[in-house]
Amino acid sequence: MALPEYIRGCQNRVDEQLKRHLPDTSQVSERLVTAMSYSVFNGGKRIRPVLVYAASEAVGGKQAPADPAACAVELIHAYSLVHDDLPAMDDDDLRRGKPTCHKAFDEATAILAGDALQTLAFEVLTSKHHELPDPIRLQLVRELACASGHSGMCGGQSMDLNSVGSPLSQEQLQLMHSHKTGALIRASVVMGALASGKVEKEPLTHLIQYANAIGLAFQVQDDILDVTADTELLGKQQGADLALHKPTYVSLMGLKDARAFASSLCQQAIRSLESFGDQAIILRQMAEYVIQRSH
Template identity: 55%
Template sequence: MTAGQPFAEWMKAVQSGIEHALDGFLPPVSEAPARLHAAMRYAVLDGGKRVRPLLVYGAGELFGADSAVLARAAAAVEMIHAYSLVHDDMPCMDDDALRRGKPTVHVEFDEATALLVGDALQSQAFQVLSEGETLADPERQLAMLRLLARAAGAGGMCGGQAIDLASVGLTLALGELERMHQLKTGALLRASVLLGALAGKRLEAAEVAALEAYAEAVGLAFQVVDDVLDATADSATLGKTAGKDAADNKPTYVSILGLAESKALAEKLRDDAHRAVVPFGEKARRLREIADLVVQRKA
């Protein structure tokens, strides 16, 4: 991957590289328990846009991070994301049968296996991030582990999911909806950005502030676009069940703001993301391009 590489080529290279890394970091089906390992691989491999790994690599380029460390950080955050999808799709949560264009894990395997897949992927993520190519700075590596743990827990992704489940059928104010998604979606996207940056160096306060402002804008834009697509695209395009938020009576940006205003908000958030990384100059090119990808995506 080179700095002058067109974004589409850079993105494809990152996606291909992280697929290879994940394949190596996941336990093989040749080892027992084979069914659990097969289900873990089914949940993680051959699917998804890999937005979080893209953010890891995009931020890593700002500070010349080592590619081996970036691979571990990107794989760890993608395993956390994949585990959350497996649990999110289960009957006790959103009860969905389609994810990434194929049957969800509990449908393809069974509910007990799906539960274990999520548990195992979460543990595997921290194993991957703590082993192998270690940083010269142990404090920085510990900071990366702490960052991922906080993003995945009650103060991040899990907390946001709890609020989401408790909000079904309720009318939320815009600020309440935003707070829910800052936790459910935004926390892991923020962690992706900061993990990539920390793979390169210890961060100054001003650098953290700029990256957090970028991540907050991208995280909210991602959810706004998700809500727009859920209301406008079909299941074949999305790779998951379309219209499910409305069917489940969930509060969304579209239900609160309407379609046109939601699209306008996504564009504003993209502009906010671009402005946040101005201090980094041309080195932030990939982060700007990822913000464009998030807002312009069709699935």
């Protein structure tokens, strides 16, 4: 199957699953559930759910057992973007070409929507609507919690905020982004493999190496797009990182070397999958997609 077709299939699949889990009405706060839905169904590429499904298939699993993990990582991602856009963080007005949640609603509603999406992710993983064995559920919960908290995404975001206007070495920048961006991408791959119920220690080690490489490549490409893509295509304000004086791979290495670095990370990811057969072809293609995307 061609990658665009595979991505569309995964997008449709996870969207249908997300619709089942997101409330469509509320006796408590209709505004809150509307903001939650707005933040999830606002045109996301669903890269993380695609990685969940592809990793499950790479170790011989099916898509259905990976549905809870695919939904959970996307809910965490959606929550993180809502909070990332807040005035106290990056203070962004646009996300995916639409007003950010706090602009479309208000700041308090955006905070609560993010909180609710975060907790919904763990509710999905523990829901009895899915037939995952309890030991696997526990592994998935732990993996997502570690990737989301102080030792993962939140820790990386804190490093990012504290580094504004400060020069960082490439090693420091890499450490920051391995947490802020890479942790959830790594969790997506690992959770997909775990959900299969088939993964063994050595293949999982190779998948983690793959995920670490594409997680970093994803951020390098984001930094490149911040200076090369226009606002309409990017879906958010072009040059926002530059305006905020954030350290980026482009500011540190220059555009040409940043592109070369992204390409080397892509090849590193693909080499990590040498022991996998054709079942990992989508993961290989996703490594290339990550650095070729235009938004």
